[in-house]
Amino acid sequence: MSKTLFEKIWDRHVVLQEPGSPAILYIDLHLVHEVTSPQAFEGLRQRGLPVRRPGQTFATMDHSTPTNTLELPLMDNMARRQLQQLQANCKQFGIRLLDLDNPQRGIVHVIGPELGLTQPGLTIVCGDSHTSTHGAFGALAFGIGTSEVEHVLATQCLLQDRPKTYLVSFSGRLSPGVTAKDMILALIGRIGIGGGTGHVFEYSGDAVEALNMEERMTLCNMSIEGGARAGMIAPDDTTFEYLAGRAYAPQGAAWESALTNWRSLPSDPDAVYDRQVDIDVSRLEPMVTYGTNPSMSIPISQRIPDPAIESDAVRRGSLERALSYMDLQPGSPLQGHPVDVVFIGSCTNSRLSDLRQAANLLRGRVVADNVRLLVVPGSESIRRQAEAEGLDRVFKEANGEWRFAGCSMCIAMNGDQLQPGQYAVSTSNRNFEGRQGQGGRTFLASPLTAAASAITGRITDPRTLL
Amino acid sequence: MECFKTLTSGIIPLARDDVDTDQIIPARYLKVTDKAGLADGLFSSWRYLSDGSPNPEFILNNHEVQGAQVLLAGDNFGCGSSREHAPWALAGWGIRAVISTSFADIFRNNALKNGLLPIVVDADTQRRLFAMTGESPTVQVTIDLASQTLTLPDGSQVSFPIDAFNKTCLLEGLDSLQYLLHHAPEIEAYERTRGWAL
Numbered sequence: 001m002s003k004t005l006f007e008k009i010w011d012r013h014v015v016l017q018e019p020g021s022p023a024i025l026y027i028d029l030h031l032v033h034e035v036t037s038p039q040a041f042e043g044l045r046q047r048g049l050p051v052r053r054p055g056q057t058f059a060t061m062d063h064s065t066p067t068n069t070l071e072l073p074l075m076d077n078m079a080r081r082q083l084q085q086l087q088a089n090c091k092q093f094g095i096r097l098l099d100l101d102n103p104q105r106g107i108v109h110v111i112g113p114e115l116g117l118t119q120p121g122l123t124i125v126c127g128d129s130h131t132s133t134h135g136a137f138g139a140l141a142f143g144i145g146t147s148e149v150e151h152v153l154a155t156q157c158l159l160q161d162r163p164k165t166y167l168v169s170f171s172g173r174l175s176p177g178v179t180a181k182d183m184i185l186a187l188i189g190r191i192g193i194g195g196g197t198g199h200v201f202e203y204s205g206d207a208v209e210a211l212n213m214e215e216r217m218t219l220c221n222m223s224i225e226g227g228a229r230a231g232m233i234a235p236d237d238t239t240f241e242y243l244a245g246r247a248y249a250p251q252g253a254a255w256e257s258a259l260t261n262w263r264s265l266p267s268d269p270d271a272v273y274d275r276q277v278d279i280d281v282s283r284l285e286p287m288v289t290y291g292t293n294p295s296m297s298i299p300i301s302q303r304i305p306d307p308a309i310e311s312d313a314v315r316r317g318s319l320e321r322a323l324s325y326m327d328l329q330p331g332s333p334l335q336g337h338p339v340d341v342v343f344i345g346s347c348t349n350s351r352l353s354d355l356r357q358a359a360n361l362l363r364g365r366v367v368a369d370n371v372r373l374l375v376v377p378g379s380e381s382i383r384r385q386a387e388a389e390g391l392d393r394v395f396k397e398a399n400g401e402w403r404f405a406g407c408s409m410c411i412a413m414n415g416d417q418l419q420p421g422q423y424a425v426s427t428s429n430r431n432f433e434g435r436q437g438q439g440g441r442t443f444l445a446s447p448l449t450a451a452a453s454a455i456t457g458r459i460t461d462p463r464t465l466l
Numbered sequence: 467m468e469c470f471k472t473l474t475s476g477i478i479p480l481a482r483d484d485v486d487t488d489q490i491i492p493a494r495y496l497k498v499t500d501k502a503g504l505a506d507g508l509f510s511s512w513r514y515l516s517d518g519s520p521n522p523e524f525i526l527n528n529h530e531v532q533g534a535q536v537l538l539a540g541d542n543f544g545c546g547s548s549r550e551h552a553p554w555a556l557a558g559w560g561i562r563a564v565i566s567t568s569f570a571d572i573f574r575n576n577a578l579k580n581g582l583l584p585i586v587v588d589a590d591t592q593r594r595l596f597a598m599t600g601e602s603p604t605v606q607v608t609i610d611l612a613s614q615t616l617t618l619p620d621g622s623q624v625s626f627p628i629d630a631f632n633k634t635c636l637l638e639g640l641d642s643l644q645y646l647l648h649h650a651p652e653i654e655a656y657e658r659t660r661g662w663a664l
Contacts, residue, residue: 015656016649020630024649026656036549038499047643052653064497078497085499129548129572145550145576147643155646157653161629163571193484194542197571227545229571293484293545314540314596318483411493420516432488432546434511 002268004165005234006200009140009265013123015157022159028122030152031108032059032095034086035413036127040150041089052156054094058117061086061100062107064413067376067403070100079414093153106379106405109133109347113217114381116246120235120262125152130347130429131230132223136216137243138235138265140200143224164274166199166228170207172282177463179357180215181349181427181446183207183279184222185287185297191277193295196228199275202267203233207281213242214351221348222429225294234266286461288334289431289444291322296431298334300449300461306330325433326441334443334459341424342373342454343436345403346410349427349447350378355386358451359394361465366398368457373400374416376408400454412437425453468581469639473562474608476534478525479599485539486546487573491555493547504551505558526559530603535562538595542566543584544573553577563609565616567592578632579642585609585616585626594618611637 003011015024030053037059044051051057064079074080083100090097098105104115109130112118120138125131127149134141148158170183188195201223203216211219216233223231233239240259243249250258285299296319298304307323307330310316323330328337344350344358355377367373375395377383383405386392392402409416410428418424418440427450431442445453448462455465495507512524520527537556543566544552553576556564563583574584587595598605598619605619611633614625628636635642646653 016652021645022629022631024646024652026653026660035496039501039550042500049647076497082497082499127548127550129546143548143572145548145553145572145579147550147576147579151643151646154643155650155653156657157646157649159631159642159646193545194568194570197542197568224546227542227570293486314481314483317481318540321482413493413496430486430488430546432486434492435488438492438494438511439516 002271004267004271004273005138005202005232005265006140006165009121009123010162022161024157025160026123026157027125027152028056029117029124030057031112031124031126031131032057032149033063033108033126033128034061034082035063036146037089037149038082038085040146040153041093043150044093044153049154051093051095051153056156057095057153059086059090059095060098060105060108060111063407063411065100065406066414067406067408067416070404072100076415103380106381107347107350107407109221110350110378110382113137113213114246114379116243116249119243119249119258120239121265125158129224130221132228133217133221133347135220135223135230135232136213137239138232138262140230140232142229163229164199166196166201167273167276168201168203169205169276169278170203170281171205171278172207172280173210174207174281174284177448177466178281178284178286179446179448180211180218182284182287183281184219185289185294185444186284187277187279188222188226188295189287189297190279191226193225193293194227196223196226199228201226201228201231202273203231208233209236212353213238214353217351218348222294225429235262286446286449286463288449288459289442290326290328290334291319292325292431292433294429294431294444296322297444300335300459303331303333304328335461337459338423338457339371339425339443339453339459340422341418342367342371342450343409343424343426343428344374344447344450345376345378345408346428347378347407348429350376350382352382352385354427354447355382355391358447359391361448361451361462362398362400362455363394365455367400367454371454371457373398373454374403374409375400376403377405379405409436411435425450425459467579467635467639467641470562470581470583470611470636472608472610473535474606475536475562476531476604476606477536477538477595477599478531478534479538479596480525481540481596483540484542484545487544487549487552488546490544490552491549496549496551501554504555508555508559528603533560535560536607536609537561537564538599539564539566542568542570544577545570548572550576550580553580553582557582565592565595578636581636583609583611583636587616587624587626591618591624
């Protein structure tokens with residue numbers, strides 16, 4: 001019978017499916033970070049359980065880490081205790097940890113692929129909703145809660161109901177200045193923030209095949225913002241070229257046999273999906289959000305919608321609340337709206353190609369007087385590569401701040417945050433109320449739109465500066 | 467885990483769609499290494515004014531809902547981050563069930579593992595419940611998990627879905643990790659069929 005990419009991976013990982021119970025699904029790779037793991041390790045201690053497969057478990061620090069120093073001890077007592085707890089837990093349970101001073105440390109969803117840990121056909125979980133990022137390699141990767149982190153630590157398995165499948169077909173060619181970030185914002189705008197609930201996305205079509213791995217990661221990263229816990233892309237030569245030679249990728253004969261396996265993964269031609277949406281990317285513009293969830297976005301040339309056109313009272317209220325929080329007027333354009341901060345970073349858009357795109361716009365220019373530009377690479381490896389290319393100088397000469405790797409202002413746990421009332425253009429993934437700092441207001445956009453807006457101090461269509 | 471069998475309780479109406487876990491518990495409360503005290507941060511950006519005093523306009527500060535254990539929400543409750551701190555904070559405050567037309571997948575999983583019952587109702591029932599709480603803030607609902615029945619304040623009943631596995635876990639207070647541990651032999655047999663090492 002014909003199968004989708006998702007179904008092939010799911011079927012290969014079902015340990016047991018008893019009637020009336022969820023499947024016991026085997027997990028190949030478990031990524032761990034400091035924020036969602038302490039209570040899980042404590043649970044193991046209370047039950048007297050070991051970590052079943054420490055070799056398939058990998059830890060890093062990213063959420064509460066500072067980006068202005070890598071010196072310990074940290075000034076923030078709670079963050080320090082959380083990091084020390086992760087160190088102690090990894091030591092006690094024999095888990096590899098990329099510590100604060102490790103040259104390969106970075107955002108968990110950036111380093112997995114970088115190290116070659118993320119591979120096609122694997123099941124990958126992490127106590128973090130943006131684990132969907134790893135689906136770019138043709139893995140089944142999704143975020144879990146802390147109880148489930150404990151389940152995987154203890155048994156290397158999860159109890160899961162089989163999700164439905166949702167084909168997202170992107171066709172056509174992107175215009176210059178329009179990126180993978182604009183594709184995913186357009187999708188979420190189309191289907192809504194809960195549109196993919198209960199489903200796994202598979203992104204396909206010529207527009208997806210044309211993307212490089214970093215762009216594919218941006219696409220899969222925000223699957224969760226459309227309600228889908230996982231988003232996947234069939235592995236192809238682009239995937240294999242990215243992986244070849246990476247630290248944890250198979251080598252020699254093992255590489256050849258892995259390739260044979262990986263080539264068997266793409267969905268069969270007549271595979272059936274539960275749902276499907278088709279989007280022509282050739283007409284896409286740079287997208288910007290205006291509201292307080294990632295589905296509230298518009299093409300940059302358009303105007304903010306009027307809540308009055310919503311017939312459902314609760315939905316109309318939500319939209320009115322969003323515009324009130326953002327202090328924006330229905331019917332007014334977003335383009336030209338003043339911004340205070342521009343944040344380039346996060347597991348969505350902090351990879352080398354993102355930084356290069358932003359630097360290409362910023363080279364020889366300076367940011368507007370009233371704007372703070374914060375550039376935070378996704379990993380220490382990316383930071384060094386960027387510095388070798390001189391990208392750090394471009395950002396600094398533009399009066400931007402160049403930082404060490406971490407989640408930073410995407411989640412605002414480490415001191416990098418907006419002040420109440422400030423407006424930010426951010427390349428991150430969530431514009432929820434207060435996400436980037438209490439009272440802060442976020443416009444989500446691509447690295448190109450962010451860089452263009454930093455230069456002018458207003459929301460700016462990057463195509464006018466290319 | 468605490469058992470969930472029946473519950474008769476007042477209702478806390480939160481007429482907002484797409485309540486994300488960043489609102490349920492903001493990230494600044496996530497630097498803890500245990501589960502204690504998270505109720506203080508529940509809905510904190512909505513619940514407190516910028517000077518730290520309670521926001522009188524926010525429903526959780528309404529004296530009529532104090533002691534209520536059922537939250538009535540708009541569509542798509544619990545979207546966003548995977549933080550289990552969200553159900554920990556809700557349960558810590560005293561909430562034992564949330565009624566919505568839909569729940570985000572990760573939140574739903576997390577809630578069920580903490581004895582917090584997500585109850586899915588249709589849009590009409592949701593609208594009626596909001597209307598009833600609007601007319602009288604102290605009305606009550608009764609939840610009977612065994613029969614999967616929600617009794618509305620007007621006495622009418624609707625049934626709600628829940629899978630057999632989670633229903634049993636909640637009714638008997640069972641921890642789902644025990645089920646996995648019980649199947650260690652099958653997990654071991656599965657591992658032997660695969661060659662995998664990082």
